[in-house]
Each structure stands twice: as C-alpha cells, then as structure tokens.
Amino acid sequence: MFNLEKIVRPNIQQLKAYSSARDEFKGIAEVYLDANENPFGTLNRYPDPQQMAIKKRLSEIKGVNENQIFIGNGSDEVIDLAFRIFCNPSKDKALTFIPSYGMYNVSAAINNVELIELALNQDFQINTDVLERYLEDENLKLIFICSPNNPTGNCFKNETIEFILSKFKGIVIIDEAYIDFSTKESFINQLKNYPNLIISQTFSKAWGLAGVRVGVAYANQEIIDLYNKVKPPYNISALNQEAVLNKLDNLxxxxxxxxxxxxxxxxxxxxxxxxxxxxxxxxxxxxxxxxxxxxxxxxxxxxxxxxxxxxxxxxxxxxxxxxxxxxxxxxxxxxxxxxxxxxxxxxxxxxx
The missing domain is CATH 3.90.1150.10 (Aspartate Aminotransferase, domain 1)
Incomplete structure (x- = not known):
C-alpha cells in the first residue's frame, strides 16, 4: 500500500516553508507597505505566489480541485522538485524508460540521485517483465513515464501504466507535455484512483507559450502541498501569469x-x-x-x-x-x- 510519509524525505517533512508578504496577505488593499517594494512603476509589485487565478481557470477546464494543481517554472521545475521532495541524495533512486526526455537524467545528476534507465522494446513500449523486479527496491522513489514519449512520439499502453501505478509503492510521474496533440485521454482522470500519481503538463507545446516557461503538476492535495512548501516564493512572474491567463481565456x-x-x-x-x-x-x-x-x-x-x-x-x-x-x-x-x-x-x- 502506498504511504506518502515513507516516500518523502525527512528534512522536507520537517521543513517550514518560507512565508512571503503576499502569502500572509491575500486580499486587495489600497496601500501596500509590507513587501519592501518600490512604490513606482507598473511591475513594481510581487506576483501572486500561488497563481490562484490560473489554478481557478485550470480547475474549471480540467475538472480537478484548485488544491490539486501546482504551477511551476516550466515542467523542468516539476521534475526537479520531485527529486528534492522524495529522493535522498546518494541513497535513493529514480527510474525511467529510454529513449526519452533528457531532463530526467540531468535532474537526477544535479540532485545526486541514481537514475535507472530501462530500454523500451522494439515497438517503443515498456517491458513490464524487465521492470517488475525493480519495483520492490525500497530505495526506488520515482518513476518517470513520458507519454506521448519524446523523441519516439508514441503513447504507452494504458494497461502498462496502470500496472506500474498499482504495483509501485513510490511516486509515478506521467509527463504529458504532448497530450493535447494525442487522441488518448490524459491520466488526470485517474488521480482519484492512484494517490501516488503526478501528472506533468506544460504551456510550452500546444498552448504556444514556450517563451513563458510555465508548467503544471496535478496530484492529490498532500503532494501539491509538498510542492508548494519547497518551491521558491515567487516562481512565476506577473507577466508570465498574465500570458497564461490570456491563453486560457481564448480556448x-x-x-x-x-x-x-x-x-x-x-x-x-x-x-x-x-x-x-x-x-x-x-x-x-x-x-x-x-x-x-x-x-x-x-x-x-x-x-x-x-x-x-x-x-x-x-x-x-x-x-x-x-x-x-x-x-x-x-x-x-x-x-x-x-x-x-x-x-x-x-x-x-x-x-x-
């Protein structure tokens, strides 16, 4: 059975998140003297640290609760924070299937985490017989599944992904950067069935905002709370939030x-x-x-x-x-x- 407390690094469990001025006051005021900002200009104020307007709109579009959404500085932040939250450096491991997106390897190396890379079969599908023996390793904390996969372009079979989600006691991150171009349904609809599931999506591909660098993670509230605890206070600029909202208002x-x-x-x-x-x-x-x-x-x-x-x-x-x-x-x-x-x-x- 999946137990989130056993997966999270102890120092992250004990971490007290930084509380910014905009975290402590969330309303609308006439005079702001709390954040040491310059009183002049149009971009002189800090952005919403929780990106609530974006989360509200995504909640309506995706059919998930606002507290199940994390907004990241690109999908790369979603990937990097997963290593920081769940993997103890030089002890824990992550796993992915190759060929695939190269940032899993880079983020693992930066965080000093061993990345196991299992080769896809000749049809670019996951070989579950080879995978199964790795699932019992208590130091294996993360599995990355890029679907549709980059660079092969194909989606993995739903039954294979569901097999991994049900068998693995760690976190499964499905990278759906290209899902908007696919006829396959997103695994967002499965969040209620799998407490160990994180869905990663992005505004860089189908939404045409690669220059804005905004990614999204969808998961249960407990996992999203951990992401919000670890992220930088103002990880998405006001300009980038505005660009995303403009796109979301023009479906x-x-x-x-x-x-x-x-x-x-x-x-x-x-x-x-x-x-x-x-x-x-x-x-x-x-x-x-x-x-x-x-x-x-x-x-x-x-x-x-x-x-x-x-x-x-x-x-x-x-x-x-x-x-x-x-x-x-x-x-x-x-x-x-x-x-x-x-x-x-x-x-x-x-x-x-």
Missing part, C-alpha cells in the same frame, strides 16, 4: 491552432513517406515526427547548410531525425528541400 483560438498543427502533421507524414531517403516514419501522438534515414548525421548537416534546423536524435534512436511540425510554409520548404536531396542522392548513386 477557441487554442483549438483552431492545435487543429492546424494536427492537419499539417498528417500532410507532412504522407509527404515524408513518399521520399526515397526516408526509411521509416514512426507513428506520432505529438507535434513532431520521428523518421529513420540512411545517415542522420549527413542529412542533418545538409539541412543545416540550407538553414533548416531539425533535431538529430541518432544518439537515442539509430539514424533518426525528429521533425517538429511547423507552419504550412515551413513544412513545404522542408519537403521541397528533402525532395531535392533525394534527387541529388539518386543521381550520385546512378553515377557510381
């Missing part, structure tokens, strides 16, 4: 832009499959497409020379390049360039 435009991206992805997949230099187009539940080519290093360099930047992922998946779905104009230029490279490649082969 119709969000849906329009998301559908444009999905339509462009479908067209891009078809065009990529027609190219001789593309060996395989992997199925994608995200806003990017992973393709296998003859030489990823060579193709990446050729595209860079033509001022088109993709992501060479051959260090994670052999001879694979990850292509973000861009605008219609950008996608057209990419395909035309790849067609030219295909013709050039064929001419070279025929001359040999």
């Amino acid at each position: 119709a435009q969000f849906e329009i832009e998301k559908n444009i991206i999905l339509n462009e992805k479908e067209k891009l997949e078809k065009r990529l499959e027609e190219l001789e230099l593309v060996k395989k187009v992997y199925p994608s539940d995200a806003n990017f497409i992973l393709i296998e080519v003859t030489s990823a290093n060579e193709l990446y360099a050729q595209l860079v020379a033509r001022k088109i930047i993709t992501r060479n992922r051959s260090n994670l998946v052999r001879n694979c390049i990850r292509i973000t779905v861009g605008s219609e104009k950008e996608n057209k230029r990419l395909i035309e360039t790849l067609q030219q490279l295909s013709i050039t490649s064929s001419e070279v082969e025929n001359s040999l």
